Amino acid sequence: MRNLTPASITQAFADYARNAPSPRARTLLTSLAGHLHSFVRENKVTQEEWNAAIDALTRATRFTDDKRNEYILFSDLLGVSSLVDMVNAAGSGTPSSVLGPFHIEGAPELPNGGDLWRGQVGEPLVVSGRVVDENGTPATGTVLALWQNAGNGLYAQQDSEQAATNYHARLTVADDGSFAFSTVRPVSYKVPDDGPAGDMLRILGRDAWRPAHLHMIVKAPGRPPLITEFFPEDDEHLDGDAVFGVRSGLVLPFTRLTDRAALPAHLAARDTLPMPVWSARLDLKLAPL
Known part of the structure; x- marks a missing residue:
């Protein structure tokens, strides 16, 4: 899809997923993407801020093993x-x-x-x-x-x-x-x-x-x-x-x-x-x- 805008990218994501084999998976992932897109639009997230979020997730991998899961900890602490x-x-x-x-x-x-x-x-x-x-x-x-x-x-x-x-x-x-x-x-x-x-x-x-x-x-x-x-x-x-x-x-x-x-x-x-x-x-x- 060409000529995307901040307002149209969410619908474009949903359109790309129209052939998903699982309707439930399509619903969940298009909803997730839509909320993330809204978050970025509403807060005008900068490149530096988004890179910091990705870096936090990357670092979480290094803290995760069979005794500790940093992703579960994020889920818990975020409510x-x-x-x-x-x-x-x-x-x-x-x-x-x-x-x-x-x-x-x-x-x-x-x-x-x-x-x-x-x-x-x-x-x-x-x-x-x-x-x-x-x-x-x-x-x-x-x-x-x-x-x-x-x-x-x-x-x-x-x-x-x-x-x-x-x-x-x-x-x-x-x-x-x-x-x-x-x-x-x-x-x-x-x-x-x-x-x-x-x-x-x-x-x-x-x-x-x-x-x-x-x-x-x-x-x-x-x-x-x-x-x-x-x-x-x-x-x-x-x-x-x-x-x-x-x-x-x-x-x-x-x-x-x-x-x-x-x-x-x-x-x-x-x-x-x-x-x-x-x-x-x-x-x-x-x-x-």
Whole structure:
């Protein structure tokens, strides 16, 4: 197409894609190009500014490996990961949230009542709860994928001193939908900010803090997975989460238990945990199919 103008280039892109084999791919990519074209027109983006953006993406490649993905970090920090979650979220049940970059497929199995803390650095936390469907019926056969950071604020993938699957596990709930485990109380931390995504934060005058949280994927038979995370209500970073993952329905009280008899009876570390111990109750409700 000849004699293109700033006003006509978006339609020209759509015309070039008229033979795309996938209608959905054509819709997504022509929409993306259209928004990018509008961005350039509205802001009169200079060559230097666009080259700086391309350079940031090029540098992101050098920061991406099997332990860290700078592109996911950009998506998280721009709020795109959270927005994708929100526009696809169920309208009822326990809210979903962002996956984050540290989930491990095939993590070790943890018996119901098992211990992830094992006396490591940090304050022990006892988590208990129940998973039910939309009718309040126990979600028998549900498997919980669990992961979090250690007491030093680092995930296993970030810390060579930790075992590769430290604080990662899969737990099958009991027939009545109940579950319990002991772990470390998670701590707030900064997302990696030594790469181009961190440069973006500094340009915007933003910080890199995430509030403390417990990650979970709820896999109930016959239902799509629920990806979510839970936050202690006393964390100072709840209203400034760098990746926009906090939902009001996921903020919970973390309380202190002083009576050992109040701990779940089947908790493996029930008799050895140092008291008092932190406690959190996570009752999950699945959305209707």
